[in-house]
Amino acid sequence: MITILGAGGAIGGELAKHLAASNQPFRLVGRNPRGAPGATETIAADLTDLDQTIRAVAGSRVVYLLAGLKYDHKVWREEWPRVMSNTIEACKRAGAKLVFFDNVYMYGRVTGPMTEETLFNPCSLKGEIRAKLATLLIGEWKSGALSGLIARSADFYGPRAGNGVPNLLVFEPLSKRRKPSWLVNDSVPHSLTFTPDAARGLVELSGRPSAWNQTWHLPTTPNPPTGKELIAMAAREFGVAPDHRLLGRFMIRIAGWFNPLVAESYEMLYQSDSPYLFDSGKFAREFGFGGTPYADGVRATAAAFQLGAAAKA
Secondary structure, three states: EEEEEEEOOOHHHHHHHHHOOOOOOOOEEOOOOOOOOOEEEEOOOOOHHHHHHHHHHOOOEEEEOOOOOOHHHHHHHHHHHHHHHHHHHHHHHOOOOEEEOOOOOHOOOOOOOOOOOOOOOOOOOHHHHHHHHHHHHHHHHOOOOEEEEEEEEEEEEEEOOOHHHHHHHHHHHHOOOOOOOOEEOOEEOOOOOEHHHHHHHHHHHHHHHHOOEEEEEEEEEEOOOOHHHHHHHHHHHOOOOOOOOEHHHHHHHHHHOOOOHHHHHHHHHHHHHOOOOOOOOOHHHHHHOOOOOOHHHHHHHHHHHHHHHOOOO
């Protein structure tokens, strides 16, 4: 049995499609999980509770930890360590291997490309928390207590990536004939991981015995576009002019007074003011896949938004 913890998000949905297509039995776990085609079973569980996590993982051979918590550093500080420690304990009891889907917050501000060898140097509260989670899991596999791997993604976008920043700022407004936006600096390159590529990478990594007990960057196309270039590609798919607004730090600070989610994003703006370069060359060399071309990913994402808008009309 393969178990997806946190199955309700964009990556979980894409991963479920891959597993169903290969006829692999899989279990979906979430606070309020919904079934998916091909799923063997669906279980409701709170991963901050050890007993519920153990029951959710029982009988698994591979566990994907894709859980997403409320975007609030206080919630993260309190709940993420429990989620990780509970999942590790549950995997040990089940004899399951653990795949942790991670981000790049622990790297902090990086000059040049981020690689799997980039040192942890967080410059945000949420980055400090992610560094502790990764360090905990790495310590477990180094001690031989379990087999695991960390699969990191850049900021992501894709057909069903509802919380992805490009989806929120670019594709959704364009689908409603509104002006898109970009954060802080639209003239620097910004790597983006296409969600179907991330799911494909998770499946390929877990199926390769030599990939375990390592950190991997999921396939992300090199030579990323700038914000202006991404908006221009998306606008072309929607048949509109690439006019957009730039959201500066002061504007975001003010908006954060009224919107807690915006306030929480303020400490992460360092990722947007200079080149954000995510190197997945290790994966490309091992698996022969470097990511979907940006033009193709933008086209697929725009088409999904257009289809959704048409269905609501």
